[in-house]
Amino acid sequence: MPTPRELEMNRRDLMVVAGACAAISAAATGTRAQPAPVGKPVLSEVSFSVNGRRHQLELDTRTTLLDALREHLHLTGTKKGCDHGQCGACTVLVDGQRVNSCLTLAIMNQGAEVTTIEGLGGVDNLHPMQAAFVKHDGFQCGYCTPGQICSGVAVLEEIKAGIPSHVSADLTGAMTATEAEIRERMSGNICRCGAYSNIVEAMIEVAGG
Amino acid sequence: MRAFSYEKAGSPAEAAAAAAESPGAKFIAGGTNLLDLMKLQIEVPTHLIDVNGLGLDKIEPTSDGGLRIGALVRNTALAADERVRRDYAVLPRALLAGASGQLRNRATTAGNLLQRTRCPYFYDTAQPCNKRQPGSGCSAIGGFSRQLGVIGVSDACIATHPSDMAVAMRALDATVETVKPDRSSRSIPVADLHRLPGNTPHLETVLEKGELITAVTLPKPVGGTQIYRKVRDRASYAFALISVAAIVQRDGTGRIALGGVAPKPWRVEKAEAELPRGAKAAAAAMLAGAKPTDENAFKLPLVERTLDAVLAQAKG
Numbered sequence: 001m002p003t004p005r006e007l008e009m010n011r012r013d014l015m016v017v018a019g020a021c022a023a024i025s026a027a028a029t030g031t032r033a034q035p036a037p038v039g040k041p042v043l044s045e046v047s048f049s050v051n052g053r054r055h056q057l058e059l060d061t062r063t064t065l066l067d068a069l070r071e072h073l074h075l076t077g078t079k080k081g082c083d084h085g086q087c088g089a090c091t092v093l094v095d096g097q098r099v100n101s102c103l104t105l106a107i108m109n110q111g112a113e114v115t116t117i118e119g120l121g122g123v124d125n126l127h128p129m130q131a132a133f134v135k136h137d138g139f140q141c142g143y144c145t146p147g148q149i150c151s152g153v154a155v156l157e158e159i160k161a162g163i164p165s166h167v168s169a170d171l172t173g174a175m176t177a178t179e180a181e182i183r184e185r186m187s188g189n190i191c192r193c194g195a196y197s198n199i200v201e202a203m204i205e206v207a208g209g
Numbered sequence: 210m211r212a213f214s215y216e217k218a219g220s221p222a223e224a225a226a227a228a229a230e231s232p233g234a235k236f237i238a239g240g241t242n243l244l245d246l247m248k249l250q251i252e253v254p255t256h257l258i259d260v261n262g263l264g265l266d267k268i269e270p271t272s273d274g275g276l277r278i279g280a281l282v283r284n285t286a287l288a289a290d291e292r293v294r295r296d297y298a299v300l301p302r303a304l305l306a307g308a309s310g311q312l313r314n315r316a317t318t319a320g321n322l323l324q325r326t327r328c329p330y331f332y333d334t335a336q337p338c339n340k341r342q343p344g345s346g347c348s349a350i351g352g353f354s355r356q357l358g359v360i361g362v363s364d365a366c367i368a369t370h371p372s373d374m375a376v377a378m379r380a381l382d383a384t385v386e387t388v389k390p391d392r393s394s395r396s397i398p399v400a401d402l403h404r405l406p407g408n409t410p411h412l413e414t415v416l417e418k419g420e421l422i423t424a425v426t427l428p429k430p431v432g433g434t435q436i437y438r439k440v441r442d443r444a445s446y447a448f449a450l451i452s453v454a455a456i457v458q459r460d461g462t463g464r465i466a467l468g469g470v471a472p473k474p475w476r477v478e479k480a481e482a483e484l485p486r487g488a489k490a491a492a493a494a495m496l497a498g499a500k501p502t503d504e505n506a507f508k509l510p511l512v513e514r515t516l517d518a519v520l521a522q523a524k525g
């Protein structure tokens with residue numbers, strides 16, 4: 001019987017193949033719909049660490065951090081939703097700060113420390129935020145969840161660091177993890193299933209509220 | 210996305226020189242606007258010059274009591290800076306009303322000023338748009354124009370400038386510092402940075418080819434009650450329908466800049482003389498000569514009412 005680890009690998013490989021097929025069919029229709037690129041693809045080297053592991057990659061300059069994670073490092077926990085910075089599904093932590101990995105080029109992240117959902121915790125060692133999402137049912141389909149959790153972890157750090165938000169009444173005072181603060185700060189993570197109220201509960205629990 | 214070559218600049222002056230050398234070159238800072246537009250092939254640079262890591266990410270006091278904000282200071286860092294929160298509250302209020310936490314962590318001061326319009330037809334490459342493709346026509350005039358501009362617009366383009374931060378910078382009389390490819394530098398009042406569309410809506414700023422923004426400076430703090438009120442279709446994470454940046458002094462005088470109404474942050478200094486007489490008079494003076502469409506005429510009374518609310522809030 002395959003171990004869970006092997007199963008996981010198989011599933012990932014399958015996802016990669018499926019991704020590649022999608023890319024090929026998109027390219028095929030793409031050539032008809034749009035003129036071929038004028039310039040030839042340019043390759044460039046970059047190294048950064050992901051979840052504590054250093055990686056050296058040679059990538060087409062166009063590769064976003066999101067595509068580097070998913071298609072090259074096979075860390076498919078980070079999701080591609082809109083690919084335009086609008087939905088937040090691709091949120092990861094870069095040098096401790098949450099960013100939309102779809103709107104940064106991989107090669108712009110030379111030397112960075114990237115943390116993805118896989119790096120926060122796994123089945124046997126859930127991060128407190130992951131555990132709270134499970135406990136409070138902070139998801140339905142689960143597609144936005146890795147981004148929600150990465151964002152959620154960073155939001156609590158931002159509040160601790162005293163970074164104000166649009167709803168902070170006093171710009172200069174201490175910040176607290178109230179429901180209103182969490183809702184405002186999480187507005188860059190869209191949930192199509194509408195699990196918002198449970199996500200807020202999960203975050204308030206982790207914040208110690 | 211079209212293929213491009215990439216370099217990391219060694220210094221601001223080198224970045225400017227490199228950009229002047231290559232006709233298809235663009236600077237990339239946070240990348241949150243440029244990459245979005247490159248994916249849609251609205252922007253098609255053949256060479257990217259990465260201006261991160263050049264030491265342009267500091268906020269420093271100036272000799273005349275103001276602040277010099279490096280061009281690469283992230284929107285989050287700017288909104289969180291203690292001096293900015295204390296002395297220039299309208300600025301963090303505007304920044305925090307824009308985009309999302311993730312985007313603000315990457316978005317930079319210069320990139321925010323130079324972000325391009327959110328006109329839906331500019332984004333839809335299947336539609337004519339004079340800004341995207343000069344001479345092709347303007348789909349917004351006679352089209353879906355609810356979000357678009359009411360003043361400073363032209364028969365060629367009615368797009369608005371989407372930045373919240375720029376509106377606060379305008380109220381604060383900020384100045385943009387640049388370095389040119391020949392290594393000379395200049396200061397441009399933020400009021401003069403953006404052009405009105407006229408017949409050339411594709412020319413959006415007075416910056417020359419290769420000119421790099423290195424910093425934005427704020428003059429000495431002017432005090433007063435500082436407010437940024439943004440009206441939008443959602444309570445968070447949406448571009449402005451209209452916005453009001455206000456600095457109101459105790460005697461009722463002050464400064465007002467508007468967002469969401471024009472191709473640039475809209476401020477009419479002469480109209481500010483009307484402020485002590487109330488929102489109706491001041492809004493009428495700021496929006497004199499407005500040319501709204503049927504769909505966005507609501508912005509005129511919305512400005513007046515929002516300004517009224519802001520002035521009431523300032524009185525306390």
Ligand SMILES: Cc1cc2nc3c(=O)[nH]c(=O)nc-3n(C[C@H](O)[C@H](O)[C@H](O)COP(=O)(O)OP(=O)(O)OC[C@H]3O[C@@H](n4cnc5c(N)ncnc54)[C@H](O)[C@@H]3O)c2cc1C
Nearest residue numbers: 238239240241242243307308316317320321323372373422
């Ligand atoms: C989903 C979404 C929602 C948003 N909502 C809002 C909102 O509500 N309010 C708001 O104000 N903004 C909003 N934004 C826009 C956001 O603020 C901008 O994308 C951001 O500020 C751009 O900064 P950047 O550093 O990423 O710029 P980049 O994308 O790196 O660059 C933008 C432009 O500036 C040029 N440039 C960059 N740096 C320099 C320099 N130093 N000198 C000369 N040229 C330079 C680039 O060549 C490019 O043309 C939103 C964006 C997204 C994706």
Ligand code: SF4
Nearest residue numbers: 328338339347366367
């Ligand atoms: S308003 Fe300007 S940006 Fe919009 S379609 Fe017309 S020309 Fe293009």
